[in-house]
Amino acid sequence: MRTTTQRHHDTPHGPALRVPSWNALLAIASGLAARTGRAGQGREVSWMLSARPSAVPSARRMTAARLTAWGLREHAATVQLLVGELVCDTLGRGATTIRLALGLEEGLLRVEVEGGGLQPGPDPYQPVLARLACCWGVAGQVAWFELPTSGPCAPH
Template identity: 60%
Template sequence: MSQPHVEHGTAGAGEPALRMWSWNGLLALGDNLAVRAGWAGQDRAASWLLSARPSAVPSARRMTAVRLNAWGLHEQAAIADRLVGELVGEALRHATGKIRLALWVEDGLLRSEAEDLGARVPPALPRHNPLLDRLACCWGVAGRIVWFELLTSERH
């Protein structure tokens, strides 16, 4: 996992300047550490609240890859990474508040949802997305939620 960018310099009047990590970067780092330590990842469900900032997309993609690899879904991880980036990017274009990203595995399906938690009326979202059409087994829009599903080899 790449390290967040921290700049050192001077802010003026001899004061050192230090740019701090974004909320989304800290969230991704914390999730990665929790999965590596075994504190998260076994329950096959996860959700995060992302700030509606450009860093939401790469953070969401990192957390998705880490979590799916922890769940043993290596084949789905690369595809889900791209699709989660698309979902969060779409939510970010319309977001007025935080974005909730959720992943879970159930009955042979990996499902991901991105939801704009803002207060305003949801915009009309596109009903056609070439990337989702091509890579997801199914996807859709429900209010402020955009979702997709991928097949896994697990059937219970």
């Protein structure tokens, strides 16, 4: 006698489709817009992310796509690392929403991560930010950092 096992998410016609999270869809749309030149020439952008674990990789992908669209691919790895640290910490402190904002002005990139509903806590990313960012800080529910995109780092 032959038996078959069917997992709960399979249908008689094959595996069920998995719907991507809001964060994943946002990252896909942002990446497509950047690759097709539809991201605009504006030097400021912000996204609202769901406070879910998928926010971390989605924030990293959106950041990389936008920096590439702005001609700043060489800064993507550092900025992705820092964005991931800030978003992860924001999730860990109980944020109900997360806003990621990037702004580029006169050779300086500013990144802000704001977490609505955050519980106060220590800044575990301080050593990473101090080593990689030009300057950084926390104001209320917003953690931010700045990186020069040309020339040496000067304190602001």
